[in-house]
Amino acid sequence: MGASTDSDSSVPPVRAEAQAPVPSGRGGPLRRNRPLLLLVLEQLTSSVGRQVTALALPLLAIVHLGAGPLGASALLAMAYLPGVLLSPLIGVAVDRARLRRLLVAVAWLQVPAVGSVPLAAALDGLTWPHLFAAAAVSGALGSTQGVAAQSGLPRVVPADDLLPANSWLTGARTVGLVGGPALGGILIGLVDPAPALLVECATYAVGGALFLALPASLNRPPQDAGRGARSRIAALREGLAVIRREILLRRQALAAAGLNLGGGAGSGLFVLYVDRELGLPPWQLGTVYAAYAVGMGTGVLVATAVTRALGMDRAVRVCALGAGAALFLIPAASLGPAFPVLVLYQLLFGLLATVWSIAMTTSRQLLTPAHLLGRVNAFLQAVLTATLPLGAVAGGWLAARVGIVPVLTGAATVALAGSGSLWLPRGPAVRSP
Known part of the structure; x- marks a missing residue:
């Protein structure tokens, strides 16, 4: 391995209030x-x-x-x-x-x-x-x-x-x-x-x-790949520098972690909750899961139109917040009527989470320099991958002690708090040292 270089030298300064542009869709069929x-x-x-x-x-x-x-x-x-x-x-x-x-x-x-x-x-x-x-x-x-x-x-x-x-x-x-x-x-x-x-x-x-x-x-290699650091440690620092400088990436990671923690806890307890707490028959459980697929499919169909109508930044914030709020419908189903409430939850969450994911991925690809995109994607993937099973395990452990409905309510609160971080003030511009 060769000598490392200054990790900041290959990453252009990014202002904290920068927003990913919304692609115009004029690149051809x-x-x-x-x-x-x-x-x-x-x-x-x-x-x-x-x-x-x-x-x-x-x-x-x-x-x-x-x-x-x-x-x-x-x-x-x-x-x-x-x-x-x-x-x-x-x-x-x-x-x-x-x-x-x-x-x-x-x-x-x-x-x-x-x-x-x-x-x-x-x-x-x-x-x-x-x-x-x-x-x-x-x-x-x-x-x-x-x-x-x-x-x-x-x-x-x-x-x-x-x-x-x-x-x-x-x-x-x-x-x-x-x-x-x-x-x-x-x-x-x-x-x-x-x-x-x-x-x-x-x-x-x-x-x-x-x-x-x-x-x-x-x-x-990408056009600017030759400017990168040679050692692995310095290369990792280059990737972290992008996330550190670009507040949108940090906020997206925090929002996704909150949604995955809350969503993981809800997913891990969902079948048990539907069976023991709500007593829904199997055909209704199957219909509820089918509603999620319908919501996802609808989200795929409308993601481009919704993102262009709202703007990339606003689409990410609105859909993340809506997905977090939709999780409260799971414990609300215990108040009745359970079946239509859960169907509504799956439709809303599938739709909003899908649009949010598509808009978030696109904004990350537009904001990150091409020669650093692998590192940024990998760092964020690690955060998201770790929080989903962690939420499921933590939710199961807590449910055995305090009950399923309180844990589902707490999980929805965590998800909403994480997605709400996207709405915090951006703060002053962050410049390269």
């Missing part, structure tokens, strides 16, 4: 943007595979290893933990790597990582260490792919098209989120959970081929 279509197709296939695995993996641990609640929870945590711990290094690697080659490599490495599990199960050799290791490796590779794809999008889509492009990608993930569990349930009903994991292997193999078809220009 997106349906003719071949790299974007490849990314959308990859997101569609890989999200289906991940949802199948999210259902099959804990069932595999239960069937083959006799897992209880602790084992299933630990397995889920192991899938998240590597991405959180390694995110700073992932960000540096993404900013320095030949991006197309990296995307292909991490997609194809997922095939043996995930595929080793059904192979071991077929040979009656599956063990807990193997299962944990596979979840950890797959989680780290998935985090790398997520950061790399987000960082590469501004290099294949004009700035004017970033907002609708992010909507397209979110829409593809939404389709997978809806269709994946259904496909997983059918496969597991027909075969053992282990062979169902081969669906994710197939989607990663296809995803690697789609990444390979991306433009070769992605293997060239």
Whole structure:
């Protein structure tokens, strides 16, 4: 490693009151943007595979290893933990790597990582260490792919098209989120959970081929990459300097952390709350979950129009605040009538959280220098990834002591407080030292 340079020298000063411009959408028809279509197709296939695995993996641990609640929870945590711990290094690697080659490599490495599990199960050799290791490796590779794809999008889509492009990608993930569990349930009903994991292997193999078809220009570093620091420590400082200087990024991270903490607690207790506290029949629970998918789909369809009408900054603030406030409808359902209140909650939260996520991602891509986008994305992804399971675990622990409804109310308060931070005064301009 070479000598480090001044981390501040490669990052232009950013004023605290700066706002991300709203793309005009004049970059040309997106349906003719071949790299974007490849990314959308990859997101569609890989999200289906991940949802199948999210259902099959804990069932595999239960069937083959006799897992209880602790084992299933630990397995889920192991899938998240590597991405959180390694995110700073992932960000540096993404900013320095030949991006197309990296995307292909991490997609194809997922095939043996995930595929080793059904192979071991077929040979009656599956063990807990193997299962944990596979979840950890797959989680780290998935985090790398997520950061790399987000960082590469501004290099294949004009700035004017970033907002609708992010909507397209979110829409593809939404389709997978809806269709994946259904496909997983059918496969597991027909075969053992282990062979169902081969669906994710197939989607990663296809995803690697789609990444390979991306433009070769992605293997060239961004225009300003040569100005960056050489040592990893200095490179990390460069990424942190962007977040430190740009108050919008800090506020977005705080808002997202609050929403994920509150939302994680609510999600972890939701089924138990609906069953024990509200006594809703299964068909109503299924309808409630379907309402969330409808809300997400609507959010994808209207995100571009809403963001352009309100402006990027206001869309992020309004939708984040609305999503946080919607969480209060969960404990309010205990006052009755429960079913329509929960349907309304899922519709509102799915809609507002989706528009907020699309607008927030686009503003981050517009505000961050291209050669530092990997590090900024990785830092923020670590914050968001860590807070969701933390909220679920904390919510479960507290609910066992004070009850479900008080914890759900507290979780909504945390989410609203986090999203409300976006409305605080921006303060004086922050200049480069």
